[in-house]
Amino acid sequence: MPTVELIELWRGGMLESVHRGHAVVWDAGGMVAAWGDPDAVIFPRSSCKMIQALPLVESGAADAAGLGTEQLALACASHSGAAIHVTRVQAWLDGLGLAEADLRCGVHMPQDKDEHRRLTCSDTAPCQIHNNCSGKHAGFLTLNRHMRADAEYVLPDHPLQQAVRTAFEEVTDEPSPGYGIDGCSAPNFATSVKGLARAMAAFANPQGGGRGDAMRRLVAAMVAHPELVAGETRACTDLMRAMGGRVAVKTGAEAVFVAIAPDRGIGIALKIADGGTRASEAAITALLIDAGLLDADHPVARRLLTAPLTNWRGLEVAELRTAAGFPA
Template identity: 30%
Template sequence: MNAVKLVEETRAGLVENVHTGMICGVNERLETIFYAGDPDHYTYYRSAAKPIQALPAFLSNIITKYGLTSEEAALFTASHRGESYHIAALESMLKKLPVREEELFCPCSYPLNAAPREEMLRENKEKRRLYHNCAGKHMGFVTVCRELGYPVEGYWEVGHPLQQQILQILSGLSEIPIAEIKVGKDGCGVPVFAIPLKNMATTYLKLACPDLIKDPILQKAVIQMTGIMNEYPHIIASERFICSVLLQDQNIVAKGGAQGVYCFGLKNERIGFALKVLNGSEDVWPVIVASILEQIGYKNKQTITNLRALKPSVLKNDAGDEVGAVHERFALIAYPENADKQEI
């Protein structure tokens, strides 16, 4: 495993934290054109897989059949953070879809965001499956099972027809045979897949550039899904969180996962990126993605500014005093034979 130093945090000039990892960028010819560290490193998608896992719902007729709004449908792809608008949309979906909350395999939990979690604790509300960040994904799973005649029981097992359908979709989008995809169990209990970072970048290239998808039905579903993600970015995570900030840019399709995994695709530039922070930090994602965009000369400077605002280069303590700094320590390497073909 070849990792490089991505971000370094200092306090009073002394190194306090170092975040190592790897990055890969691919072009529309599926060539690696940018990298830092090992682009072949096998990486679990974690929740970066949610747009792929949501595709069976978008391939079906359930959104129209059950009268879901686009805002509600966005939750199929989301890692919702429990804000009031997330819960309201999920409650509405429960009323419309043929799903009972107790059927969801994701465990009962409190919201990820501190404010709604603390409010629920003050009000002595109990944990619910609906509050789990994967609840929307699981509601999609159960509804698709009923729509396609699959058993609901065991939908979380890798051998279940729904999970096999997702595996087939992933294999096609990533350009990697099913036999080479490694399978584990995700935090919410469903299968999670690991593939080389460059193939992960390829999936997000195709999500951003669906004309690269050969199956016209799948292509149409991807266009609908990513359009909804860009239309309702706050649903995918929440305000002041990297996924929602990036998705405000109509040129970007993006989603992160646990343990430092982040993926995004650029529509006009026709590039897909995937990265892994080896210590699992999500805190430094905005710094890394902003640096990637700067290094490739990305034209929408406002997006970079918005990312920088999430994780400023100056560290301050609780009193607002300047106490340290955040430094990017990587430079993307371009494959010479491929990079000279790419116009950024």
């Protein structure tokens, strides 16, 4: 089945742009709803960081290192590189007796405006701790030390990444057809949209101890610290705050978005085919509203989906709409 129209942009009474994609809602009983092709294979990118963090918790490495909820939230984060992020990751590495050079995520300027300005105005170069994935990599380093494995923990055949792949395939309940190298240099294992939704439903319906406890702890950490999972003005942070800690959400590059709703027992996964973040944020907002998890009149919902778009003079010039039949 091909992609379907999910989000539209209208200007001057005319349809200007259309974002197509796939979306799946899953619960403990199976697929609740789907648009597009549930079997479409995608790279989940950063939307699956809570899966990548499972071995950290399941192995006992998190407890052995004394990690708290802030560190677990950062392990699932694509943070903005703000002071609240970089200071915590630095302290985490210090506690491990490790340094920035032990990370393998690479360097980029932070998204956070204040930290970006501070670095620019002081003529200071960013470091790997500013990387949006530095929390995930601090988690990898914590697990790697626990495993007593070699330093190149991002290599696909490294025992750590093999542990991640095993967890990934178990919670998606399907073998991964392969991997790509993510922006942070770690392998990103492919799965279907329904596999990703199935995994999110597993986090929403954790069973027993062991992995179930690990899932509960990671979701609880995300919703307890939404500011650490992304950052101020970011969709993940704002949506989790708007839903009062009832739902964990996580974006991924190239317009992937997931949601975990324990009180409803559902997981959601979506992919916008053109990679447009604007559309993935609007689509997840629409699905959360449809599921009764987010008030359509909440300012965050309006900003991401229903409010008119303005130009540089503040004039209302366009609007986003859900396509016919989406959500339903």
